[in-house]
Every structure is written in C-alpha cells, then in structure tokens.
Amino acid sequence: MDFASFASQFVQQLVNGVSLGSIYALIALGYTMVYGIIRLINFAHGDIYMLGAYVGFYATTMGKLPFLPALIIAMVVAAIVGVVIERLAYRPLRNHPKIAVLITAIGVSLLLEYGGMLLVSPQPRTFPPVFGNEIYNVAGIIVNLQQIIILVISVALMIILTYVVNRTKVGKAMRAVSFDTDAAKLMGIDVDRIISYTFAIGSGLAAAAGVLVGIYYNSIDPLMGIMPGLKAFVAAVLGGIGIIPGAMLGGVLLGVVESMVSGFISSTFRDAAAFGILIIILLFKPSGLLGKNVREKV
Amino acid sequence: MKLRQWKKIASLVIASVMATAVLAGCGSQQGGTDTIRLGANLEMTGGNATFGGSAANGAKLAIKEVNSKGGVLGKQLSLVIADNRSEASEAANAMQKLATQDKVSAIIAPIASSSVMAGAQVNQDNKILAISPTASNPKVTVDPATGKVRDFIFRAAFIDPFQGSVMANFATKSLNAKTAALYIDNSSDYAKGLGQFFKETFVKNGGVIVSEEGYLQKDTDFKATLTKIKSKNPDVIFAPGYYQEVGMIIKQSRELGIMVPFLGGDGWDSAKLPEIAGAQALNNSFFSNHYSPDDNSAAVKNFVDAYKKEYGQTPDAFAALSYDATMMIVEAMKRANSADPVKIKDELAKTKDYAAVSGQITLNATHDAVKSAVIVEMKDGKQTFREKVNP
Numbered sequence: 001m002d003f004a005s006f007a008s009q010f011v012q013q014l015v016n017g018v019s020l021g022s023i024y025a026l027i028a029l030g031y032t033m034v035y036g037i038i039r040l041i042n043f044a045h046g047d048i049y050m051l052g053a054y055v056g057f058y059a060t061t062m063g064k065l066p067f068l069p070a071l072i073i074a075m076v077v078a079a080i081v082g083v084v085i086e087r088l089a090y091r092p093l094r095n096h097p098k099i100a101v102l103i104t105a106i107g108v109s110l111l112l113e114y115g116g117m118l119l120v121s122p123q124p125r126t127f128p129p130v131f132g133n134e135i136y137n138v139a140g141i142i143v144n145l146q147q148i149i150i151l152v153i154s155v156a157l158m159i160i161l162t163y164v165v166n167r168t169k170v171g172k173a174m175r176a177v178s179f180d181t182d183a184a185k186l187m188g189i190d191v192d193r194i195i196s197y198t199f200a201i202g203s204g205l206a207a208a209a210g211v212l213v214g215i216y217y218n219s220i221d222p223l224m225g226i227m228p229g230l231k232a233f234v235a236a237v238l239g240g241i242g243i244i245p246g247a248m249l250g251g252v253l254l255g256v257v258e259s260m261v262s263g264f265i266s267s268t269f270r271d272a273a274a275f276g277i278l279i280i281i282l283l284f285k286p287s288g289l290l291g292k293n294v295r296e297k298v
Numbered sequence: 299m300k301l302r303q304w305k306k307i308a309s310l311v312i313a314s315v316m317a318t319a320v321l322a323g324c325g326s327q328q329g330g331t332d333t334i335r336l337g338a339n340l341e342m343t344g345g346n347a348t349f350g351g352s353a354a355n356g357a358k359l360a361i362k363e364v365n366s367k368g369g370v371l372g373k374q375l376s377l378v379i380a381d382n383r384s385e386a387s388e389a390a391n392a393m394q395k396l397a398t399q400d401k402v403s404a405i406i407a408p409i410a411s412s413s414v415m416a417g418a419q420v421n422q423d424n425k426i427l428a429i430s431p432t433a434s435n436p437k438v439t440v441d442p443a444t445g446k447v448r449d450f451i452f453r454a455a456f457i458d459p460f461q462g463s464v465m466a467n468f469a470t471k472s473l474n475a476k477t478a479a480l481y482i483d484n485s486s487d488y489a490k491g492l493g494q495f496f497k498e499t500f501v502k503n504g505g506v507i508v509s510e511e512g513y514l515q516k517d518t519d520f521k522a523t524l525t526k527i528k529s530k531n532p533d534v535i536f537a538p539g540y541y542q543e544v545g546m547i548i549k550q551s552r553e554l555g556i557m558v559p560f561l562g563g564d565g566w567d568s569a570k571l572p573e574i575a576g577a578q579a580l581n582n583s584f585f586s587n588h589y590s591p592d593d594n595s596a597a598v599k600n601f602v603d604a605y606k607k608e609y610g611q612t613p614d615a616f617a618a619l620s621y622d623a624t625m626m627i628v629e630a631m632k633r634a635n636s637a638d639p640v641k642i643k644d645e646l647a648k649t650k651d652y653a654a655v656s657g658q659i660t661l662n663a664t665h666d667a668v669k670s671a672v673i674v675e676m677k678d679g680k681q682t683f684r685e686k687v688n689p
Contacts, residue, residue, distance in 0.1 A: 009529050012554075016521040122343045122383075124542050126573040133576075135553060144553050217518045217546055219574050221345075227516060259522035267523040268484055268512045 008140045013263040014256060019147040019216075021255020022154035026209035027232035028239070028247035029161065030202030036178045036242035037198045039098065043105040044085060045206055046229015047112035050222060052078040052207020053214040054116070057125055067130045067215075071153075074211045075204035082203025083196045091192065109229075116222035124221040127214050150212045157208055158248055161201065165244060170197055178242070234278045240288025249289060333376045334369075334637045336361070336627065337402035338620075339392045339417065339428070341409050344384025345515065345542055348568045349409040349616045353431050354379055355609055356620035357406050360628070363604070370631050382408055386416035393417030397424040403637045404429070404627045406620060407451070411435035411488040414451065421450040427643040429627060431619035432564060432588070434458045435491045439665040450643055452665045454623040454656070455564075456689070458488065461586050462495025464671050464687050465536065465561050468584065470503040472685075473559055475533035477508045481523065481547065483539035484512035492538035492563050508532050513543060520547045521554060528556050540565040545574025552579040559583060567615050567674075567681075577679030584684065588615040589656040590672045592683035601655040615656070622654040 027049055034042045052074045059070035089108050093101045134145040165171040173194045176184040185191050213228070214220045235254045239246025254274060261273040281288065338357050341350030361375045369375060378400045380392035389408050396402050397420055405421070407414045407428035414433040418441075421428045429452040430438065436458060439451045469475040478500055483489035497507055508530040511523045524547070527535065535551070537544050537560055548560055560583035567587055572580055591602050591612050601621060605613040613621075630646035631637060649661045657669035668689050675684040 005529055009525060012525045013522055016519075016525060020519050020521075117343070121347075122345075123347050124345070124570065124574070126570070129576075133553070135555070137555070142553070142555050213518070218549060218576075219518070219542060219546060223516070224518075258519075262522035263526045266511075267526075268514075270522075271514070 009263065011141050013259045015141060015143055015147065016263075017256030017259030018252060019150050019255070020259060021235075021252035022151055023209050023213055023251075024228065024232050024235045024254050025248045025251025026154055026157065026205050026212075027228055028235040028251045029158070029244065030206045031233055031236040032239070032241055032244060032247040033174075033198050033202045035236070036244075037174065037195055038090075038094075040090065040101050040105065041233065042090075042202075043102070043229070044108040044112055045202065046225035046227075046232065047109050047116070048078050048082055048085075048203045048225070049206040049210040049213075049228060050116060050220070050225035051081060051112065051210070052203075053210030053220045053224065054120060054125075055207065056211030056214055057127060057220060060130060061128060071208060071211050074207045078207030078210075079200035079204040082199040086196060086199040091195075113222055113225070120222060122222055124219045126218050127220070130215050146216050150216060153208065153212060157205060161205070162244065164201070170194070174198060231274055234274055237278055237288060238281055240291030243288065243290050246288050246290040253289075332373055334371070334373050334631070335376050335378055335400065335402045336404055336406065336624070337396035337400055338377055338379045338406040339382055339389060339396055339408050339413075340379060340406065341384040341413070342379065342381035344382075346384040346409055346540060348541075348570055349432075350381075350384070352614050352616040353406070353409055353620035355605070356431070356613065356617035356622075357624045359605055359608055359617075360621045360624035362608075364625075364628050370628055371635065371637065373637070375628070378402055382413055384410070384413075386410075386412045389413035390416045390420060393420040393428070397421070397426045402426070403631075403639055404642050406431065406623055406627075407433065407453075409433065409616060410486070411438050411491070412486060414438045414453075415487070418448055418451050422448060425450065425643075426639045427452060427627075427646060429454060429623045429646070431455065431623045432616060433488070434461055434564070435487045436664070436666075437487065437491075447664050449647075452626075452646055452661065454619045454626060454654070454659065454667050455588060456669060456671060457666045458491035458563075459495040460689060461563050461671060462492045462497075462538075463499035464586050464673070465492075465538075465563070465584075466496045466499035466503060466505075467687075468586075468673055468685075469500060469534050469536070469559075469561060470505055473534060475505060475559075477506050477530075477532045477534075479509040479511070479527045479530060479532035479535045480507060481511045481513065481520075481527065481535055481537045481539075483515060483543060485515045486539065486565075488563075488565065489538045489540075493536065496536050496538070496561075513539070513547075515540070515543060517543060518546060520550050524551050524554050524556060528554060532558060534559045534561055536561045538563045538565065541568040541571040542574065545571050548575040548583060549579050552576075557582070561585065564588060564615055569614075572676070572679035580676040580679060583676050585674055585676075586671050586687075587674050588669075588671065589618045590674055590681065590683040592681075593672065593686070597653060597655050618655045622656050622659065625654065626652060626659070 030045050055077045056070050056074040059065045059073045089104050136143050173189045177194045235250035236247050239250025258270050262270045365374050380396050382389035382392045405428040407430035409432050411433040414430045427450045432455045434455045434457050480493050482493040509527050562585040564587050566585040630642050634641040634645040652659045659667045659669050670688045672686050673684045674681045
C-alpha cells in the first residue's frame, strides 16, 4: 500500500471511529456517573439505550414528530424509566451487599430485553428518513450529514453535562455524594434525590445515543443494547470508571481502536481487541487512563 | 403415623398422574384417528422472523389446499408450529418437542442451516424426517464427521455450491467482473459455505478475490471494513448474509461512495431489505433465489394467486419452498400409503421430477433438490426477475 492511499484510508477510519466512538461515549457517561455515585455497574444501562431508540422510533413514526422533539421525548421517557428502576429495584437494596444490587441490575436488564420483545416484537424496525442523506467528499474523505449530526449532538450533550456537573447546585451535590456519601448527608444533601437525578441524566444520555443510532444505522431491535452496553462499559473502564471526562475519552478511543483494527488488521478481530483492552487496562492500570490510584477507604 | 399416611396419599396421587400421562401418551401416538399431524420447527420470532413467518404461511396454504381436496389417506392434515426463535439451540429443543411430545408424522425443518444441523440428531434418534424448505449448506444432509447421509434430513432447496457458483458465473459472464471482494457473515454456516463456493468458481473463471472480510450477526457498524474493501477497488462485492446486516452493509457502502454491484444469496429475500438499505442504495445489486413471483410458468402463477388471496401479499421464496416441502411430504405419504414416519422417509427419498412451484424437483443421493435457480435484480426497492439458471 502506498503512502497516499494509506493516509487517506487512515483518516477515513479516524472519521468512522470518531462517529462510532461518540455513541459509545454517550452510553459510557451513564455508566460512569452511576458508578461514581453509588459504586454500581448498572447493567440495565444498555437496555435503557434500546428503550430510548424505541421511544424515538414511535415518536417519529406514530407521533410524526420532527427529530429534535422526538429526541427530547425519548430522553425524558428514558430518564423517568431510569429513575423508576432505581427507585424500585436498586434503592431497596442500598444497604445490602454490592453483589445483590449487581445481580438485580442483570435481572432488570433481562426484563427490559425480553419484556421489550413481548411488547414490540423481536422484528427489527426501521426509522423513517429523518435527515437528508447528503454526503460530503473532502479530498477523498467521505463524511455524511448524519455523522456530523451525531458528533454535534454528542458534543453538545457532553458540554451541557459538564456544565451541570461543575457549575450547578445539583452538580455540586453530585460531586459531594460521590466523594463521601455520609458526609454529604450530614451537610444536609438529600442523597436519594441526588441519586435519582444521576439516574435521570445518565438514562437521558443513553436514550439520546439510542435515537441517534436508530437513525444512523436505520435498524433497531429489542436486543440492540447488549453489545453497545458492554462496549460502553469497556469505554468507561478504559477512561477510568467514575470519571466523566474519562468516559468521553474512553468512548472515542474505543471507537477509533475498533475502526483501526477492522481496517488494518482484520474485521473478525475487532471485538476481541475491544475486550482485550478491558483486560489490559484492568491488569496494568485498573483506575483507567484518567484515574488516579486511590486506596479504597476501609 | 400422620406422616406415613400423607406419604401414602402422595404416592397414590403421583402414581395416578403418571398412569394418566402414560395413557394419554398412548392415545396421542395413534393421533386423533381422523387427522395426521405435521410439525413445523420455524423461525417465528428473532432475527429471521420474516423468513419463518412466510414459511409457516406457505405450509398452512399447502395443508389447506390438501384438506379441501379431501386430505391424505382419507384423513385431514393439521399443522403444529414450534418457534425456534431464530436460534440453533432453541431449534434443537423445538425439534425434541415436536418429535416426542406432539408425535407428528413429519416435520418442516428450520430455514437456517445452522438450526437444522442443531436439531438433526433429534430427528435421527427419534426416526422422524425433517425437510428444510431452504437450508442450503451441504453439511445439513451429510454428517461432516462421518461423511454419511443423514437419512431423516431432506431439503427442498438446492445447495450452496450451486448457489455460490451461479453467482460467481453471473459475476464473470453478465457483469464482466475481474475482481471481487467477499464480505461474509462469520456466524452463519450458510454464508461461509456460499462464500467458499463463490470463491472457487470465481477463481476458476479467471477472477481474483482481492479482499476477504467477515462480520458477525447483530453488528451494526460496517464502515471500517467497508473502507478497507473500498481501498482494494473490487468490481463486485459478494455479501452472502441475511437481510438485516446486509441491508446495513449496502446502506453504509453507498454512503462511503462504494457504487459497485453487490451480490448475495437467498438470505436477502425479505421485504425488510429495501426498508433497511433504502431503495436507492439497493440499485445495482443481485441475488440468487429459488423462485421469482414474476416467473410466468403456470405453477408459479397458480401459487402466487392462491397465496395473494389467502394472505394479501406476494409470496417470497420461503413461502414457495415451504409450500413445496409440505407438498413433497404429502406426495410421499400418498405413495407410501401410510403416515408412518419411516415409510414416508423412504418414499420422500425417491422424489423424482416432482413439478413444484420452485421448478422440477428431483432429490439426489444426498437428499438435495436438483433444480433451477433464478437471479433477482433489485430495482428501486422492487425485486425483478433477471434470469433463470439451470443446474
């Protein structure tokens, strides 16, 4: 392969990787926020993403809504479902061993997947065309309108999230709860309410990712959340679980690695590479790329 | 004392329940005296649900027609459908249920090759024949471990070597392709088989395979691999997978500016394909199939009319082949003059020049249907008949 064609393929794979990675990042944010607050790997998170895609689908097909209102409705519905799940399934187990909550999370995940199959049938659905399919060719590198929209919306949501976490009262409370739950409680912070907010925000972001994916790939089904959910979990661990910028970095990085591996090594090796990263990170830098090594408080 | 009494009652109850079960079992083995039961182990839900749904409709139509003409051997037919959820492991369970609980006389086997293979041992052990409408991998009827023909497994379809070589010949002769890329569903025996035989014939015709890539079912992002394929500049891309992923592959290829023809097999045959890929993107793509509703032979016309009247839609190949498979069982039953599974099997193996909807079917020594294939071209989201290829 000569250098020019290598370079153009490399840049094209970078574009492919970033658009895939921004989806992983949106899902990973929810994982990481929930983990940061209550130290729970919420395995039902990938299914909230699926739920968001379906709400978006019904809003655009049956509700005939344009893209933005449909996206917002999907985010709101998913946020409510996220809060309800936390209230019913996780809160009663707050003071139980961590493993009990983890197993409940897996149960909720299966409930959403197969309950979804029952409700909407396992047949894949296709989104109606929401955006035009303009394709831009910049010096041989092909970018389409949907990729740009995915990137813009993901970045916008991440900026809003960063603002909420760093600049608002709720965000301050979240950081306090994450830092030390008991001390936060003593300071008069309503911990349960803050946890609900966290689930609402995380679920809303996952739903946004679901709608974007539904439009981009044009096919949704009740089991669509399993693989992206696992990949996003890898992304969250890669960046440092519990750290918000880490989830963004991890997501984009994972997307790029996957694209490069399928582009330059072999497409069948792609998933192995993604999960290989998880193992390597856990072995050599368990706190993630942006994580600091902190001793667990006993 | 009390405990012992309780135990006595319990054992009595259990014994009587078991006795009833045994009696009931005997009863159902005879079958209701006036009906013969056929089973169908199909993909009613899951990723290949549109295939299974069509196949079930085809089988039901065949049974309805047979019953309206007085049934077989003076008895009416009934159909027991078991859902295999498009999964190989479930297919084996469903086969077990049909063979041991429902005690059917013969079974319509799953659509997917992997699923038929998963259940094949159940058929062999219980001596109940299964005929798959469309499973086209050679290993379905011939056990790869022993090289022996599985005597209870049949198919109403031609096999992958034929389908793969038909598409390879079409690529070299009709499309003048010199180079081809393979993009294969690695989780499917069917797709791997087609890929292998396409490659053999294409290379024999003097073509070059410039790239061989794979994906897995449920993948959604194919752009990285497609970018790689694009850099190799193939004349055609052979993508013998199922419609859900193939739809996304073709959509994403066109978005990346890959405009060369896509070729595939009968796994593309679904109304969902143009929905997922988009009608525009699908132009300039071709697949081999068992039958085309546009074919103007009398058998096809009669079948298409009857199916439209019953279900209000045009039958796809899955419906046609499942109809054929059911009719082949019925014919074998008539020739055997018996509903005994083993006798039906012996007669089915002798099927010769049976005028089916999907062409003249003869079953060869390895239980494969020898018959013609059609090549379908996608034009603005519609399947159009391109040409017929004889074996």
